[in-house]
Amino acid sequence: MIYDFFDPNYSGDSFQLFGPKHLLILGIILAIILWLIFGWKNPSENGKRRVRYLLAATLFVWESAWHIWSIWTGTWTITYHLPLHICSIMVWLSIYMLLTKNYRIYEFSYFIGISGALQPLLTPEAGIYGLWHFRALQTMIAHGALVIAPIYMTTKEGFRPTWGSFLRVAIGTNIYMGIIHFVNLAIGSNYLFTVGKPPTASLLDVLGPWPIYILAMEVIGFALFLLLYLPFIIKDIRTKNAKIAIA
Secondary structure, three states: OHHHHHOOOOOOOOOOOOOHHHHHHHHHHHHHHHHHHHHOOOOOHHHHHHHHHHHHHHHHHHHHHHHHHHHHOOOOOOOOOOOOOHHHHHHHHHHHHHHHOOHHHHHHHHHHHHHHHHHHHHOOOOOOOOOOOHHHHHHHHHHHHHHHHHHHHHHHOOOOOOHHHHHHHHHHHHHHHHHHHHHHHHHOOOHHHOOOOOOOOOHHHHOOOOOHHHHHHHHHHHHHHHHHHHHHHHHHHHHHHHHHHHO
């Protein structure tokens, strides 16, 4: 039973996109987010610390387990498993953010962590593995925690992004992409898909050829960042209008 959970030669049902199991996990993640936003009122400092440590441990355990499993199955490679994928590097940065409450990392966690993890949650890259195999479950839990972590920091630790955050993340992400492109050329990898589209079907297939799809990704990323910042735009406008009304 345990071996079947980790079996690299999986022969069960493939991942069913938006099937009952997939929807169940998405529902659990959504329930946790709604609980953080609306349900957990006036948490104690000890309670908040425990949640931060729990989220950090969840990210660490499941990301480390993926590397261990990949080594055990003989599939670990330098061209795919280095922590250079946007979600992989955000896992380790988010762990540090949760343990230290670092605001600069929070900025990236909020914009990059949430927007970057949404696609793997909605369309997981699980390969041949269906639920409840380790690989599919690891994909869902790790990316779910990436979304939950910055929402927790926003709703319970009092953090929030600013227009400066928006600018720093946009510039920082493009600098990082440029660096990774040269890493890809040096070691023959394709992190961030800067040298070509992934071999499996993805959103990039409808965004044109290289390098057009990279520019399209920039536009989509900007739109997602703006959408994530929209609640704070609305909040700031309401606050400003309230002050005007009082005056």
